[in-house]
Amino acid sequence: xxxxxxxxxxxxxxxxxxDLSGTRYELECEIGRGGMGVVxxxxxxxxxxRVALKVLDAALAGEAQLxxxxxxxxxxxIYETGELPDGRAFYAMKLxxxxxxxxxxxxxxxxGERLRVIRRIGEALAFAHTxxxxxxxxxxxxxxVGEFGEVxxxxxxxxxxxxxxxxRAPEARLDRRSDIYALGALIEFMLAAPGVAAAPPxxxxxxxxxxxxxxxxxYPDVAALLxxxxxxxxxxxxxxxxxxxxxxxxxxxxxxxxxxxLLAAYATVKLALFFWQTR
Amino acid sequence: MRGRFDPDTTMGGPHSxxxxxxxxxxxxxxxxxxxxxxxxxxxxxxxxxxRFIRMKFRKDNEDAKDLTQSFFAAALERDFxxxxxxxxxSFRTYLRMAVERxxxxxxxxxxxxxxxGEVTFEPLEEQAAAGESPEAAFEREWQRQLFALAIxxxxxxxxxxxxxxxxxxxxxxxxxxGERPSYAALAARHGIAETSVTNYLAWARRTLRMFVNGRLRxxxxxxxxxxxxxRRLWM
Numbered sequence: 001x002x003x004x005x006x007x008x009x010x011x012x013x014x015x016x017x018x019d020l021s022g023t024r025y026e027l028e029c030e031i032g033r034g035g036m037g038v039v040x041x042x043x044x045x046x047x048x049x050r051v052a053l054k055v056l057d058a059a060l061a062g063e064a065q066l067x068x069x070x071x072x073x074x075x076x077x078i079y080e081t082g083e084l085p086d087g088r089a090f091y092a093m094k095l096x097x098x099x100x101x102x103x104x105x106x107x108x109x110x111x112g113e114r115l116r117v118i119r120r121i122g123e124a125l126a127f128a129h130t131x132x133x134x135x136x137x138x139x140x141x142x143x144x145v146g147e148f149g150e151v152x153x154x155x156x157x158x159x160x161x162x163x164x165x166x167x168r169a170p171e172a173r174l175d176r177r178s179d180i181y182a183l184g185a186l187i188e189f190m191l192a193a194p195g196v197a198a199a200p201p202x203x204x205x206x207x208x209x210x211x212x213x214x215x216x217x218x219y220p221d222v223a224a225l226l227x228x229x230x231x232x233x234x235x236x237x238x239x240x241x242x243x244x245x246x247x248x249x250x251x252x253x254x255x256x257x258x259x260x261x262l263l264a265a266y267a268t269v270k271l272a273l274f275f276w277q278t279r
Numbered sequence: 280m281r282g283r284f285d286p287d288t289t290m291g292g293p294h295s296x297x298x299x300x301x302x303x304x305x306x307x308x309x310x311x312x313x314x315x316x317x318x319x320x321x322x323x324x325x326x327x328x329x330r331f332i333r334m335k336f337r338k339d340n341e342d343a344k345d346l347t348q349s350f351f352a353a354a355l356e357r358d359f360x361x362x363x364x365x366x367x368x369s370f371r372t373y374l375r376m377a378v379e380r381x382x383x384x385x386x387x388x389x390x391x392x393x394x395x396g397e398v399t400f401e402p403l404e405e406q407a408a409a410g411e412s413p414e415a416a417f418e419r420e421w422q423r424q425l426f427a428l429a430i431x432x433x434x435x436x437x438x439x440x441x442x443x444x445x446x447x448x449x450x451x452x453x454x455x456x457g458e459r460p461s462y463a464a465l466a467a468r469h470g471i472a473e474t475s476v477t478n479y480l481a482w483a484r485r486t487l488r489m490f491v492n493g494r495l496r497x498x499x500x501x502x503x504x505x506x507x508x509x510r511r512l513w514m
Contacts, residue, residue: 001430003423007454011426014453015488016513019481033514057506086485 018055019085025053025092036060036157041095044079051079052095061089066133067156074124076144076152096154098146101190105140108195117143118187119229120151125183126222128156129176136174138182139167140189170213177215180222184210202232205241304360304370305500316360319497320374321351322428327420328378335413336382350381365500369507375417422512429490430454433483436490444469448476449483488513 003011018040020027028041028050037056044051056064064081068091071077081091098104101117109117121143125135135142136157141164144152166189168174169181187207191199206228212218219225228238235255237243243251253260307316325347332350333343354377363373411419437446448469452459466473492509499505 001427003427003430003454004456005419005423007456008419008423008426011453011484011487012422012512014480015484015491017484019485021478021481036510038514057509086488 018053018088018090020053022085023082025051027053042092044092050095051092052076053090053092055084056089056091058083058087058089064089064091067091067093069131070128070133070156072124072127074120074151074153075128075156076154096144096146096152098144098150100141101143101145101186102140104145105190105193105195108193111196111200114190114193114196115229115233116149117145117151118183118190119226121153121186122183122222122226122229124151124153125179126226129179129222134174134176135179135182137164137167138179138186139164140186143186169215171215175215176221177218180210180218180225181212181215183222183225184208184218200232201247202238202241202243203229206232206238209240303496303499303501303505304363305365307497314355316497317351317355319494320354323424323494323498324374324421325351326424327417328374330420331375331378331413331417332382334416335379338382346382350378353381363500365504369504370499371418371421371508375414425491425494425512426487428494429487432490432494433487436486437483444471445479445483448479449487452476452480453484 024044024046025042026045028043030038031041032039037054040053042051042053068078068081076093076096079092083089133156137155142153142155144154167182167185169178171178184207191203210218210225228240231238235251302310304316328350329343329347332338332346338346363370434446437443448465451465462473462476465476495508496505499508
């Protein structure tokens with residue numbers, strides 16, 4: 001039989017829609033595609049609330065189990081996992097109201113706010129790594145910033161995910177160090193977004209160290225990267241950058257401004273006293 | 280709609296239905312069933328190859344048919360599957376490149392000339408109208424044929440399991456070329472509840488998907504390629 005283009009497109013669409021009969025969910029609309037599945041908005045009839053429903057190939061059902069184990073404030077909570085009548089796996093999760101990171105950056109947040117978001121992403125990654133999970137596809141499209149400023153890392157990966165070129169580490173086999181690379185690329189992306197006049201060289205160095213081609217030359221773990229970010233925020237030298245003397249003095253002056261002002265005032269008073277006594 | 284074949288390409292012909300749980304290409308080859316695997320390949324790829332040759336090499340209808348037929352005949356004679364390395368490319372890419380090499384070498388054209396045939400070039404209005412590359416046309420035709428075969432599988436399955444009404448509703452709604460009838464109209468036409476219409480449609484779509492995936496399994500090298508193809512098709 002002949003299948004016209006319009007029928008073909010229709011069939012590809014409707015045959016891919018999840019059959020939710022027998023579940024507590026009612027399909028609303030598609031809201032995204034990523035990693036190895038499609039995400040739909042759905043209504044939970046029992047609890048009368050909207051949820052996000054990710055539908056995966058049956059072979060990837062392990063992803064749902066893996067993510068369900070990750071209970072962290074910066075990881076979208078999973079409500080339920082299940083199987084569709086056609087064998088595909090699904091999981092229902094919190095439907096986050098907010099903006100994707102790339103959209104959020106369009107609002108030109110301050111450097112401090114960007115660093116807060118980066119730290120939250122890093123904390124989620126560090127936690128997941130302690131649970132043996134790897135993201136594999138960290139990128140702006142997989143981070144949501146909620147309406148109250150909460151940060152969620154989404155779309156945790158599975159073995160088959162190959163990553164997104166701009167954020168993917170060069171090594172063939174992805175591991176925790178590959179997530180560190182992606183986090184570095186994300187920092188670079190966030191520093192380059194409009195709203196920050198000139199990215200501090202120390203932060204650029206942190207991103208560059210995380211993105212070294214040789215995994216062994218990157219930060220050994222996410223915690224080490226976060227510690228470097230914390231050092232930057234406290235006005236200390238970061239490990240990733242051997243700063244020039246002028247910059248070091250500038251940073252010292254900036255960090256010890258009060259002390260330097262007191263010393264200057266003390267020296268001024270002493271000088272004044274000296275001249276007054278010798279007059 | 281059963282039996283409506285493109286008169287230009289009837290040489291591909293209707294093919295028997297394959298079960299949804301087909302052996303992968305490499306499993307079939309390993310099991311000593313390369314001919315069975317090739318038959319599956321021909322059922323799915325005859326039209327895409329024909330269209331690709333017509334567009335890529337600007338062949339007329341008869342030449343394109345001859346080239347397509349010669350290509351698959353040569354594939355039968357040669358160890359076509361043994362040369363396929365799933366590590367290097369998907370089977371679809373491998374096949375398209377093999378067709379390209381075969382047609383470029385002009386084997387079939389030479390054979391046709393030996394038989395005294397005249398080469399005529401027909402205008403390629405459809406190519407100009409669509410504005411798509413031969414490669415894109417090959418891909419599109421492959422998807423079209425994959426669904427056409429799966430629809431025939433579904434039709435046969437419905438006939439064998441006394442589910443004709445499910446197929447009729449699916450055919451009336453999902454295969455409608457123009458405006459789709461409402462669920463209420465379909466329910467009234469078949470004397471069933473509207474919820475039954477949606478349930479039947481959901482069943483038919485789910486089953487169609489199963490047949491599509493089954494056909495895909497039969498023309499891919501194994502689990503990894505199958506998953507890749509499913510992802511490309513459904514996402």
